Amino acid sequence: MRDPYAVLGIAKGADIKEVKKAYRKLARDLHPDLHPGDAKTEDRFKEVAAAHQFLAAAEQKGRYDRGEIDASGAPRADRTFYRTYAEGSPKSRYSDPQEAFSNLEGMDVFSDLFRGVRHNAAWQAEQMRRADVRHKLEVDLVDAANGTVREIVLPGGKRLKVTIPPGSADGQVLRLRGQATQSGGGGRAGDVHIEIKVRPHPMFTRNGDDIHAELPITLPEAVLGAKIQVPTVAGTVSLTVPKGANSGTRLRIRSKGGLVRGGRSRGDHYVTLKVMLPDKPDTELADLVEKWAARHPYRVRGGR
């Protein structure tokens, strides 16, 4: 292989951002599927893509070795580009007769040629109204973060198992194709659209894949530091509260947040500490603090 940096037209040792930028620009100009008429682009694109893949893989190796990412992504085998198929049969599933021919129909010479193509049976069938069913499904925040399976009952009495994917967001719509019971008037069965409603949680709030929670700690835990058990959506984990932790201090528990979409890894769990005094005023503590404060005055508001 030629020097991958030279193939991409960038300086040797350029960082990954520059590699990606150069690749993006070249791919735009060279991607065979975007330039169906140009036979020359394919080889050049393959070379550029290989150079990018090589450098990206080297970068990934570094990141993997440093523990920044997990293992995923394998080199892709030799491929056939979409354009090879796209110009094949006119009855291809991806041809869109109506759109493609409408702007050419004005030309008299062509009108005879193209009449008839528009009446494509498959396309017409697709246009037939189907009886779709809408359904709302409320799930717990923890279930939405981890993914779960629910059973729903459709208006007609049909029972359906619904897989809520991990990382589901409030308002997200799942579609189950052809699962609606057939409506009387023929045509194919409609789809079931399930809108997910995520119920708020008493402790946790979600920010993307990350979970945030307030964590009350005792005065001794704050002053002396402690190892405490913390509930997360990924189960209970132990957390070390550093000595002298304060109210408002935010600590991160890595990879104990919600599952990212697809479920391969997790976001983070953040706790914001809240120092709690004992429920009832305590004279011993009051005496102690009085003596301590006389010797260690400190200010927390305004100037110095």
Place this chain on the structure above:
Amino acid sequence: MATFDEILRLHHIERVELTGWIEQRWVRPRETAEGYGFDEVDEARIALICELRRDLMVEEDVLGLVLSLLDQLYATRRMLRTVEEALETLPEPVRAQIKAKFRVEP
């Protein structure tokens, strides 16, 4: 023919992504009793969508437009090929006359 899960694995796509693409009709797999079936055309199209999304950073909402334009481009090219084939059957003088129409004068 590849199954839904095979496609997810082969192309490193998330389940919700592919489901969305099918919903948008950007990908049109066959529907069989065992679920979706993806053939080579579908796979090539999925590879193209992946590259547009990841490498060329085409936003999801613009992607629909890009695919629609590409579909129109390919349909038009297919049509021109038909015209070309039709031209081949015409007598030589007529062909020459039509070709002259396409010639760009310097």
